[in-house]
Amino acid sequence: MDTFGSLAIVALAALIHASFQLSVSVLTLLGGHAIGAKRSQATVLRLTSSFVGGVTVMTILLLSFVALVLSSVYGNHAPEYAWAIVCGLLVGVGVAVWAFYYRREKGTSLWIPRAIASYLSDRTKATKQSAEAFGLGLSSVIGELLFVAAPILISALVLIQLEPLWQLVGIGLYTVISLLSLGTVWSLIGGGHTLSRIQRWRETNKYFLQFAAGSGLIILGFFVYVNEVVAAAVGAS
Amino acid sequence: MSLAVDIVKREGRRPTEAFERAKLHASILAACLSVRTPEGQADSVAQAVCDAVSEWLAQRPEVTSQDIRRVASTHLKRYHPEAAYLYEQHRMVI
Numbered sequence: 215m216d217t218f219g220s221l222a223i224v225a226l227a228a229l230i231h232a233s234f235q236l237s238v239s240v241l242t243l244l245g246g247h248a249i250g251a252k253r254s255q256a257t258v259l260r261l262t263s264s265f266v267g268g269v270t271v272m273t274i275l276l277l278s279f280v281a282l283v284l285s286s287v288y289g290n291h292a293p294e295y296a297w298a299i300v301c302g303l304l305v306g307v308g309v310a311v312w313a314f315y316y317r318r319e320k321g322t323s324l325w326i327p328r329a330i331a332s333y334l335s336d337r338t339k340a341t342k343q344s345a346e347a348f349g350l351g352l353s354s355v356i357g358e359l360l361f362v363a364a365p366i367l368i369s370a371l372v373l374i375q376l377e378p379l380w381q382l383v384g385i386g387l388y389t390v391i392s393l394l395s396l397g398t399v400w401s402l403i404g405g406g407h408t409l410s411r412i413q414r415w416r417e418t419n420k421y422f423l424q425f426a427a428g429s430g431l432i433i434l435g436f437f438v439y440v441n442e443v444v445a446a447a448v449g450a451s
Numbered sequence: 452m453s454l455a456v457d458i459v460k461r462e463g464r465r466p467t468e469a470f471e472r473a474k475l476h477a478s479i480l481a482a483c484l485s486v487r488t489p490e491g492q493a494d495s496v497a498q499a500v501c502d503a504v505s506e507w508l509a510q511r512p513e514v515t516s517q518d519i520r521r522v523a524s525t526h527l528k529r530y531h532p533e534a535a536y537l538y539e540q541h542r543m544v545i
Contacts, residue, residue, distance in 0.1 A: 236545065239544050239545045240545060242544055243544050243545065246485040246537065247481075247485075249484060249485050249487065250480075250481030250482065250484045250485040251481065251484075252484060252490070319543065320539075320540075320543055321540050321542075321543020321544060322540075322543065322544055322545075323543050323544070323545065324545065326545075331545045334545055335542075335544075335545050406487065408485075408486045408487055408533060409485055409486065409537060410485075410486045410533040410534070410536050410537045413536070413537065413540055413544065414536065417540075
């Protein structure tokens with residue numbers, strides 16, 4: 215696969231990552247608590263910026279770590295079975311997202327373990343310092359690992375094939391695109407929009423986001439499978 | 452101020468406690484402020500909702516915290532629908 219094709223896959227995987235909503239939910243709640251506690255707009259902005267910073271750092275760390283592990287196991291070219299396993303994971307997670315991503319109730323509750331959801335909710339309420347908001351950002355990425363593992367794994371597999379400079383570009387590209395939805399909500403909160411409007415939009419469109427994320431994972435899984443596994447098998451015969 | 456009403460917390464998993472108007476006032480006020488309502492207006496709305504809930508509680512010896520939330524939300528919807536939406540959604544965001 216050429217560099218452009220690899221980066222296109224990374225970009226699509228990052229776009230799918232961006233459609234997952236746990237970090238956006240936590241940011242919405244954090245903004246709500248900060249504004250409701252009569253904090254100044256500067257403090258609200260500082261807390262939410264620190265949160266976005268935490269999400270950014272954890273996304274970079276996760277992708278870099280997975281790519282490092284994969285490159286130390288496979289070198290700079292992963293075998294077909296590794297591609298096949300990750301493609302299977304993409305399709306499996308895609309179907310799971312279609313079926314389970316949001317709970318079938320009012321609001322935007324996600325199918326993550328309730329203990330994690332309660333922890334994040336309680337920590338959000340207790341967050342008063344920038345460092346705490348940063349830590350909350352780190353935790354919220356871990357909280358949705360169940361869903362983001364698949365796009366991160368496929369991106370890491372693609373990235374280890376590239377030249378070191380392009381690997382850095384790929385990590386940067388993934389991080390920027392995966393933060394698009396979070397960045398949008400952050401700028402809306404910073405711009406003075408009411409949280410009820412943001413939350414109402416999220417609730418109204420939640421099934422579309424769920425469908426888009428699931429479909430994206432399945433399409434990406436099939437595309438990479440054909441490109442890396444089927445093409446290699448046909449080429450070998 | 453607190454009324455002599457026992458509040459059963461979250462499906463009985465936590466000990467019951469007496470109703471505290473100040474706690475309800477603070478939560479309604481926070482919901483109003485979250486939707487960027489001016490502080491004076493938010494306080495008036497919170498007072499009005501607390502009055503309505505206190506009146507509702509007067510004839511009841513024991514209620515659940517869910518009941519209080521539901522009744523408060525119903526009254527808040529009359530005064531400030533946007534704040535009521537966020538108040539209802541509070542536990543349904545994550």
